[in-house]
Amino acid sequence: MGENILGEFQEQVSQLLIRHRSVLDVLSKTQESTARINRALTKAITECGCVQITAKKQPYDTSKSLEENREHLDTHFSGHLCEHCRDVLTEELGKNLFYLTALCNIAEIKFADVLKSEGERLNTLGVFNLS
Numbered sequence: 001m002g003e004n005i006l007g008e009f010q011e012q013v014s015q016l017l018i019r020h021r022s023v024l025d026v027l028s029k030t031q032e033s034t035a036r037i038n039r040a041l042t043k044a045i046t047e048c049g050c051v052q053i054t055a056k057k058q059p060y061d062t063s064k065s066l067e068e069n070r071e072h073l074d075t076h077f078s079g080h081l082c083e084h085c086r087d088v089l090t091e092e093l094g095k096n097l098f099y100l101t102a103l104c105n106i107a108e109i110k111f112a113d114v115l116k117s118e119g120e121r122l123n124t125l126g127v128f129n130l131s
């Protein structure tokens with residue numbers, strides 16, 4: 001996967017986005033699709049049951065390094081998505097990317113550039129600074 005597929009996707013989005021052309025529509029659709037991602041994952045947990053959340057306070061020892069602490073940090077997420085829940089979540093993630101890409105189009109930002117500069121930022125900062 002390279003810049004080509006991202007560029008093609010961005011072009012596809014620009015051609016398809018006729019109904020929700022206003023930036024205001026795109027902003028509200030982006031937010032709505034984020035809520036739908038949460039809902040898809042929540043349903044996988046509470047209705048299907050293929051995955052679980054078991055959460056507790058994360059242990060963090062300030063006398064140890066980030067790397068040493070890392071191995072004790074938990075995602076609080078267990079199990080594996082079944083095929084149905086994976087399909088639903090994949091679809092919702094795709095819609096979210098669609099609207100984010102539409103926002104890129106309106107703002108005249110290349111989607112590939114967003115990924116590239118975020119990748120560079122992560123390389124500079126290191127993943128542990130991600131909050």
Ligand SMILES: [Zn+2]
Pocket residue numbers: 044048049050051081082083084085086
């Ligand atoms: Zn499931």
